[in-house]
Amino acid sequence: MRIRKKYLFYVLALVSSVTAALVSSVDATINALYIKNAVVLGLACFLVGVPLTFLIILTFSIPIGEKSLGGRVIDPSFKRVRMVRREELKYHVLAGLGNAIMTLGYFSLLAIFGDPSVVLPFSQVVILYLLIVESLTEKNIPTLVEVQSSVIVTFGAILGSISLSGTLSVEALLVVFFVVNPGWVLFTLYQRKLKLLKIDGRPNDSLNIRFWNVIFGCLFISLFVLFYDLFSGSSLFIETINAIIPHWNWVALTMFLTFFSYVLYIRALGLGKASVTQAVRASTIIFVIPFSLMLAYFGVIDYFSMNPVLLVIKLIGVILIVLGILSFALTLVKAYIFIRVKPGYSIVDIMNKIWDIHGVNRVVATTGPYDLVAKIHTRTLVKGYENIIRKLESIEGIAEYKWQSVLKEWEKI
Numbered sequence: 046m047r048i049r050k051k052y053l054f055y056v057l058a059l060v061s062s063v064t065a066a067l068v069s070s071v072d073a074t075i076n077a078l079y080i081k082n083a084v085v086l087g088l089a090c091f092l093v094g095v096p097l098t099f100l101i102i103l104t105f106s107i108p109i110g111e112k113s114l115g116g117r118v119i120d121p122s123f124k125r126v127r128m129v130r131r132e133e134l135k136y137h138v139l140a141g142l143g144n145a146i147m148t149l150g151y152f153s154l155l156a157i158f159g160d161p162s163v164v165l166p167f168s169q170v171v172i173l174y175l176l177i178v179e180s181l182t183e184k185n186i187p188t189l190v191e192v193q194s195s196v197i198v199t200f201g202a203i204l205g206s207i208s209l210s211g212t213l214s215v216e217a218l219l220v221v222f223f224v225v226n227p228g229w230v231l232f233t234l235y236q237r238k239l240k241l242l243k244i245d246g247r248p249n250d251s252l253n254i255r256f257w258n259v260i261f262g263c264l265f266i267s268l269f270v271l272f273y274d275l276f277s278g279s280s281l282f283i284e285t286i287n288a289i290i291p292h293w294n295w296v297a298l299t300m301f302l303t304f305f306s307y308v309l310y311i312r313a314l315g316l317g318k319a320s321v322t323q324a325v326r327a328s329t330i331i332f333v334i335p336f337s338l339m340l341a342y343f344g345v346i347d348y349f350s351m352n353p354v355l356l357v358i359k360l361i362g363v364i365l366i367v368l369g370i371l372s373f374a375l376t377l378v379k380a381y382i383f384i385r386v387k388p389g390y391s392i393v394d395i396m397n398k399i400w401d402i403h404g405v406n407r408v409v410a411t412t413g414p415y416d417l418v419a420k421i422h423t424r425t426l427v428k429g430y431e432n433i434i435r436k437l438e439s440i441e442g443i444a445e446y447k448w449q450s451v452l453k454e455w456e457k458i
Contacts, residue, residue, distance in 0.1 A: 057313040058325040064306035065326070066333035069161035070340060071299040076155050077345050079292045083152035088270050088285045090148065091263035093293060094300040098259045101304055102126045102252050115252050120312060123250035129257055133242055133249070136235045141261020143231025148266065150224035157217050159346045162337035166330040166362070171226040171233070171323060178230055194372040198324045201365030204358050232258075233314070233323060240315035251311035255304060324369060331363050379451040382437070384417040390442030392416060402436045415447075 072086075080086040105115025106125040115123040129137055154164045236258065242249045270281050289296060313322045340346045386395050396408050399419050407420040421433060437446055 054313055054316040054322075055325060057309045057316070058322055059328060061306050061309035061313065062326050062329035063332045064302055064309070065329045066161070066165070066336055068299055068302045068306055069155075069165055069329075069333055070336035071295070071302065072152070072155055073159060073161045073164075073337075073340060074345050075292070075295050075299065076152070077159060079295060080288045081156065082281070082284065083156040084149060084270060084273075084281055085285045085288055087148045087152045088266050088282070089289050089292075089296050090300055090303075091145075091259065091266050092285065093289060093296040094259045094303070095263050097297055097300050098256050098304055099126070101301070102256045105252060115250075119308060120250045120252055122248040123252045124247075126256065127253055130244060133239055133244070136239045136242075137257050137261050140232050140235035140239065140258050142265050143228045143233075143235065144258055144262035145265035145269065146228030147225055147232055148228075148262065149269075150220050150228060153220050154217055154225065157220075160337050161340075162330065162333045165333050171229045174226050174230045178234060194369045195324055196369075197365050197372065198327050198369035201327070201362045201367075201369060204362030204365065236311050237314040237322075240311055248315070251308045251315070254311050255308050258307075327366050327369075331366065334359075334363075378421075378423050380421040380423075381449050381451065382419040382421060382433075383415040383447045383449065384419065384437075384443055385414070385445040386416040387442050387444040395440065395442050398440050399437070402433055404433050 076083075076086060080089060102115070103126060105113060105119060105123065107114045109117060112121075113124055151164070155161070158164055236254060239254045240249055240251065244250075267282075270285070274280060274282055310322070310326065313325070316322075317325075337346070384395075384399070386392060392410055396410065396417060399405055399408050399417065402419075404421050404423045405419050406422045409418050410416060411418055423433070434448070437443060
């Protein structure tokens with residue numbers, strides 16, 4: 046099946062958001078009724094998640110014709126479960142560390158509030174973290190439109206995080222800004238680096254990325270709990286084992302749903318910038334509201350008062366998030382520039398100079414009438430076009446170039 050690449054990005058991010066909202070509701074149920082300790086619940090999820098994820102990815106490795114089951118229904122790049130390659134090991138280690146930190150923070154927030162419609166919006170402040178990190182580490186500095194849209198989404202998330210009971214916790218804010226969001230930045234940036242890697246000449250697949258992230262995340266959180274038990278005299282690791290035995294089905298359910306939520310999220314990361322992907326995924330705080338109302342109705346979480354002022358504030362937050370996402374969706378412009386190099390000039394040197402131009406996403410050397418093709422991503426068509434063309438014309442050795450804007454782009458699901 047084929048779908049326009051832009052639409053595929055938003056489909057992946059939005060379906061991941063809906064699944065994440067469902068996962069948060071299951072987590073809230075487990076925390077309220079069965080496993081109340083945040084550290085124990087976090088470790089339990091990883092200990093159950095490792096064998097469960099292995100079984101899932103092993104099932105998706107079953108060959109069907111020329112492709113595997115997972116390659117047909119989840120990610121066309123997936124062939125089979127495989128070992129970690131040397132070139133991706135450091136990224137897996139950092140992403141696993143980020144996942145472990147983020148998980149502990151997330152379950153701590155859930156223990157404080159109980160209501161997933163309050164917990165999820167808090168984590169969306171990470172969008173601003175990602176914008177700052179991208180501007181420092183990546184060649185593509187965020188444009189003004191991206192900054193404006195991210196700020197809109199972030200403020201919407203902050204307004205949406207206000208509990209309908211009117212409570213606000215300083216402890217929760219500290220967990221958000223110093224645990225959850227730094228962990229999420231590590232997790233997101235290095236998951237994206239993994240997705241952009243080529244393995245055996247093929248794009249890296251999201252299923253193996255998720256499988257190894259669970260393994261490394263389990264390793265880090267297990268070491269943390271074991272060291273904590275050793276120095277504090279507690280027995281959290283034993284408590285986790287005892288908690289898993291009677292409640293393994295609930296923990297397995299949340300990790301099963303989490304697997305698909307993150308696989309779709311990782312695929313989206315391979316199609317868009319981390320901050321943009323996270324901004325679209327912020328829609329999860331819209332989808333989680335009916336789940337929270339349902340949990341309150343069945344008595345799983347405390348029923349909140351319908352204060353009209355708080356309801357309006359939360360509604361404004363939701364509207365801001367939608368506007369921010371639409372701003373991202375409607376401003377991206379893509380183009381290809383076909384370039385002919387003058388005789389006697391180094392193709393490699395010209396490629397490196399073109400690659401340094403802001404907005405250039407990829408440069409390839411080709412045969413035929415043109416020597417180079419540059420792929421352009423910009424969110425300001427007129428100004429972006431003028432800046433890129435001005436830089437091209439300043440490069441000595443370029444004989445001719447043609448700008449062709451992309452009208453539609455297709456991608457296999």
